[in-house]
Amino acid sequence: MSSTDALGLAPLVMILTLVGLVAWGAARLFITTYRYIRATKLQRLRMRQGWAVARRWRRLAPNVGLARVDENTKGRKDWQGKTAKPVTVVPKMKVFPESWGIRAVIKTIPKVGVEEVEKAGGWLADAWGCQTVEVKRLAAGLVEVRGIIGNPLDDHLPYVWPDQDEWILPMGHNPWMRQLAIPLRQLSGIKVAGLPGYGKTMLMLAWMASLANRANVQFAIFDGKTSDPRYGDWGQAGARAMFVVGDNPETANQRLTELVRLLKDRPAALVEERGTHKFWKHGPTEANPLVLVLMDECHNYSDTKGLTGKDKQVIESNQRMMQTISKEGRGLGVIGIFTTQKQTGDAIPTAVRDNLEVGISFACFTLEGAEAALGSGIRQDEPNHPTALIDKDANTGVCVVTGVPGLGGRYDRIRVGDLDEDQLPAFIASTAHLRRDIIPAAAPTVVDVSAESAGASVPLQKDTKTTRRRKAS
Structure with missing residues (x-):
């Protein structure tokens, strides 16, 4: 293929990519709208609360200590030779609406793990409108935050x-x-x-x-x-x-x-x-x-x-x-x-x-x-x-x-x-x-003639119907 043909295909590839992205976005919008329409009143409320939490996350995370400055970007120069602002890394988060409140799964970053999320639990509860939050480590690199709205x-x-x-x-x-x-x-x-x-x-x-x-x-x-x-x-x-x-x-x-x-x-x-x-x-x-x-x-x-x-x-x-x-x-x-x-x-x-x-x-x-x-x-x-x-x-x-x-x-x-x-x-x-009484009957005793005068007896483990006497050897 000549360079001219390759240049001619580039716009076509871009158009197909754009069409694919639009179709994917339209499909997601359709599915979300369909779920929202079919949902109950409580489910719709939780969906709106979940969208609000996800939308505000990038602004909230740095303010509650759940974002970190990328050390590799400190002191970096821009194209004009000026010192560029360091990059702030915010953990990625997915939000799932639940009947009891908000469930969020956070992908950890260096220096932001389960302990840091637990420390910020009170602030997250206030920001999300939850009564309490519970933090749990799901797997390596994943932290789950459950926020209860109200008191189930x-x-x-x-x-x-x-x-x-x-x-x-x-x-x-x-x-x-x-x-x-x-x-x-x-x-x-x-x-x-x-x-x-x-x-x-x-x-x-x-x-x-x-x-x-x-x-x-x-x-x-x-x-x-x-x-x-x-x-x-x-x-x-x-x-x-x-x-x-x-x-x-x-x-x-x-x-x-x-x-x-x-x-x-x-x-x-x-x-x-x-x-x-x-x-x-x-x-x-x-x-x-x-x-x-x-x-x-x-x-x-x-x-x-x-x-x-x-x-x-x-x-x-x-x-x-x-x-x-x-x-x-x-x-x-x-x-x-x-x-x-x-x-x-x-x-x-x-x-x-x-x-x-x-x-x-x-x-x-x-x-x-x-x-x-x-x-x-x-x-x-x-x-x-x-x-x-x-x-x-x-x-x-x-x-x-x-x-x-x-x-x-x-x-x-x-x-x-x-x-x-x-x-x-x-x-x-x-x-x-x-009702049935399954308690086994008490075992009878074997009386040892040699100890009979002293009143001693030996308990048996197995149940028998008669008491046996054993002569002394």
């Missing part, structure tokens, strides 16, 4: 019941309107803390109701709030449980002994049924069901403060068995859920508390109480402090959670789904026909 936790949504094939305990929605749930597979247990009247027991009743219509689930209830559980929060629901215990530590000791015996016998029962002792490999069955141990106000069974003699021995025995359940129940389908107003070491043994992977805290007065339930990291996460949930009118049913998949060890606030406080226990009671 004020929205009351229905409680979401799980499907029959789902082994989860539903919670509710977080500030990003995402539904969170606790997976039951391989779960070591749950600790729930918070002041009275904020929703601890209602959440546990909801969990019980979500599984009550399954024959392969059984319940053990310890109601530490009343001496006679028939007249407490668990009165009606108790018809679905293997047993219900009041606040008497000695009665609780007897029932905890039975649960530990179930744990010790379960590996053999699992191997006999399915050829393996791993409970979750095949999941719960009617012969070997999932057992939820619900201990409401568990400090009444484990606090030794001011006790001596036999009373202290009973409480210490309870502590050891609660520890056994929390440490050995995970792989055998026996899961403990322990609630108390303050999850400190005097209310619940730290050997139990620190082995429970999911922590939940409703409103509490002190950070020490929050730390006991949620771990020391909660001190650095000020937006999620449970001490900010004291307003009972606004925050009954709102809690802070950690240890749930998807949070990455972080914390999140949850608004528990709305429940009918009157109908919930009645629904649980309607499934009472599915």
Whole structure:
């Protein structure tokens, strides 16, 4: 091709390029307009807010410390030999409108990363008209900023019941309107803390109701709030449980002994049924069901403060068995859920508390109480402090959670789904026909004739129908 032909093609290439750019711009405009027309009133509002945030970004970023001067351009001369103004580099940002506010993804530049964006979080919230912002590192070079407009936790949504094939305990929605749930597979247990009247027991009743219509689930209830559980929060629901215990530590000791015996016998029962002792490999069955141990106000069974003699021995025995359940129940389908107003070491043994992977805290007065339930990291996460949930009118049913998949060890606030406080226990009671007592009978003893005079006996692990006598050799 001659140089003349090449020059003749240049305008054609430019025209085709221009036409392509115009077509691309027109297509984007058409798609955006179409989405705007089809959107709801709230979605249109969020789209306009997102456009405003994107349009003002290049002016806002330098003013909040999220832009940097390119050092390579300092002292550079222009074509006239004068010192040129250094180039200011602004991180690129994409904005996505969401129902709860603004989600922005920022591409980092040198000296502007996740820490700098977190420091500027308050200024970004004010500039974008958001109540709060949350900053998270998505991947290398990408930072996500979520700005909440209003307070989605004020929205009351229905409680979401799980499907029959789902082994989860539903919670509710977080500030990003995402539904969170606790997976039951391989779960070591749950600790729930918070002041009275904020929703601890209602959440546990909801969990019980979500599984009550399954024959392969059984319940053990310890109601530490009343001496006679028939007249407490668990009165009606108790018809679905293997047993219900009041606040008497000695009665609780007897029932905890039975649960530990179930744990010790379960590996053999699992191997006999399915050829393996791993409970979750095949999941719960009617012969070997999932057992939820619900201990409401568990400090009444484990606090030794001011006790001596036999009373202290009973409480210490309870502590050891609660520890056994929390440490050995995970792989055998026996899961403990322990609630108390303050999850400190005097209310619940730290050997139990620190082995429970999911922590939940409703409103509490002190950070020490929050730390006991949620771990020391909660001190650095000020937006999620449970001490900010004291307003009972606004925050009954709102809690802070950690240890749930998807949070990455972080914390999140949850608004528990709305429940009918009157109908919930009645629904649980309607499934009472599915209740079965699966506690194995206590093993008889083999009496050693040589020790018979001293009254000694040897407990057996396996259950038999008759007591055998063994002669001394």
